[in-house]
Amino acid sequence: MSDQFSEVTSRSWFSRIGGAFSGILFGFLLVLLSVGGLFWNEGRAVNTARALTEGAGSVVTIDPAAPSSNAGQLVHFTGPLIIQGAPSDPLFSGLGVPTNANRLVRHVEMYQWQEKSQSETRKKLGGGEETVTTYSYSRGWASRPVDSASFKQPAGHANPPMPVEGNSFPAQSGKVGQITIPGNRISGLGAETPLAPSEKDLDAIAGALNDGRAVRIASGAIYVGANPASPRIGDVKISFETSSAGVISAVGTIDGGTLGSFTASNGVKIGMIEEGDKPAAAMFEAAQSANTALTWGLRVAGLIAMLIGFRMIFAIVGVIGDVVPFIGDVFRFATGLAAMALTAVLGTVTIGIAWIWYRPLLGWSIIAIGAVLAVIFLGLGKRRARSNRGEAARPATP
Template sequence: MAYQETKTTGYRTRLSNSIRGIGTGFLMLLGGTVLLWWNEGRAVKTTQMLEEAQGVAVHVDDVSNADPSLNGKLIHAIAFTQTKDSLCDATFGIGSVAIKLDRSVQYYQWVEHSKTETKDKIGGSKEEVTTYYYEKEWNGSPVNSQEFSDPDYQNRNFVVMNIEDQSYMAENVTFGAYKLPKDLIRSISGTAPMNLSFSQEQLSDWNRDVKKVFESMAAPTVNNTAAVTDETPAAAKGDSAKVEAVATAETEQIAKQKFDYVHVNGNVLYFGKNPNNPQIGDMSVTFTKVMPGEASVIAVVNGDKLQSYVAKNGKTLSVLTSGAVSMENMFENQHKSNSFMTWILRFIGLFLVVTGFKGIFGILVDLLKVLPFMADIVGLGVGLICKVLGLAWSLLIIAMAWLFYRPVIAGVLLAAIVALIVFLVKKGKDNKKAEVSNV
């Protein structure tokens, strides 16, 4: 049976919250307005930068040797990335010569979900009924079940060790004869699974420590089953020193031992009894790497290094795309990315503006909550008005920004809009005259 909590908020408290909501509404309106204005300027400046860069960029067929004549020029080239850096995850004692090394951790935990239903009552009070339900899920971090609302599900979670995701990146990566900056190294993609190889002793240490945790959590004498181990198993810390000395006879036995709580499958290290039937407390650690490969770059040559292009308006550009991509396609993709980001920020700005208006005018609805049916009717009207006002306000800000940042285009569009309005008004008058004459 689902667990429920009921909360009642009085009429005075609701009005007090609405008054505070007015201030929050103005802040959201201001924030949305600033975002809309800034976004239009960002979009225009980015477009100008891309057009300027595209006009001066040159394609270079071969970058295997540094060419002094290219110094200071914005180039496009296709070559292979290379590195000699060895990356190591000291926690698990694995490493590889790679551009990136990533560790992703997942925990099998009870996760709390909730759904709240609100009901207005005559007199202005509000009743909120929150229903909590719980599901076993893989989660990117341990879930503190002590904070669960349902007492029956509290203290059910535990983990064998608390380890976070980790990413390692090579510092020295070359593109042909040129060294890449960090921002371009981060852009290199194309992950591949990393083959794992652990010694029998290391697996045995993990198995011993993890088994202790699972057995302690299953023991009936344990009161707090949500406890998280304070210490990471010694082998997981990459410590070569052993917590306990292993005799020669034991070492020989380890090689034949079946590890019940540690499983290695490709690039996945699994702590738990059965990877195909996960239980609370199980943990999965996945290792991936990015290897050198073919890439396409647009950047400025500076000696034996590549750096960002700085446009006249101060905007910068340096792009790396995995694989062989032409200069035209790379610039086209940048224009598409700019347009996509512009629309995303416009919708965010519109949402903030509409929400701001709702916060400002929300008190009109709450004043009528003494009669819920009246508040519902007024609420529909206020909601519609806020949406219309929000859209109109957003379009006005965007139009003003266009006038400021793109006066020529904005002038043409404004003239077209005025002409359309005049045409529609004139057509409406003509239709009315025609109706009168027919009568």
């Protein structure tokens, strides 16, 4: 059976018009959601920045060996991380996980059929469309189960169920001095290091899978299947990694000897844990920078969503013009420019209104500066226009 085939589908002009009307509704919804998202993002950015500024001014660096007198305060401390209860994999018990590991990661890949599709759409005179979609099938390793039942051509490309999937497991907890830190808060610290499998691990994995297949060590991973050099559909590779951290720095509040998040006066929670010996000022500065980066990232995402929404609203114009394909392309170019202009205007206005709402002093100051500049430029323009009229009216010297 061929591992590639093509399918041709057609849509009439009336069908495309109906789809464009649906697109208008979704477009308006997307524009509204993007406006709300942009407004919310400005508020989130301001509140986070204010909370971090408040925290930077009130944080106290303490000795983690004697934290009891600072209960309820925003504190900063540094020290070596001691793991309490190393991570373990409930499916494959008995792995030789280092006692100082704060996380165990199970990586699983299965050899599977995978589908790729490529489409080419041609416009037809009268507004219809013809789409040629080519589906191709190949075998390869994938870390997620691929649902072959959803393939366009499932016959001959069946994938078995994945016997086990990847996962990560944190340590139970960690301690710095007398301060306990929950395991999920330290699981992201440290670089991942491969955990070399042993013959003992083979027995544990073979017993857990219990499917009768051969289990061996190949290229630093546990291979489930007949021949690693010639994999078959359904063969599995399992590997493990651990991460560990030495000295860490943390900011938060101590409640009952356990590190928690501090709540600022505006309700924003502050809690930071980083690897290494970091002073409080550097941690708050990094958090402010991360907040700024997130703010700009969400602004860009909101503006892109708004642009897509406007393009969906205007898409019907291009479909109408596709009665003559060249005219449809011209209409799409024009409506694309209009969508960009509307996005620039509405996006800027939304962010400006949010600034006035959340930062009235700064927002109104920017508006005032803009108004003054507008008056100055208008005045200069009028003065130059009067000067030009005066020169034009002056009689020429004989």
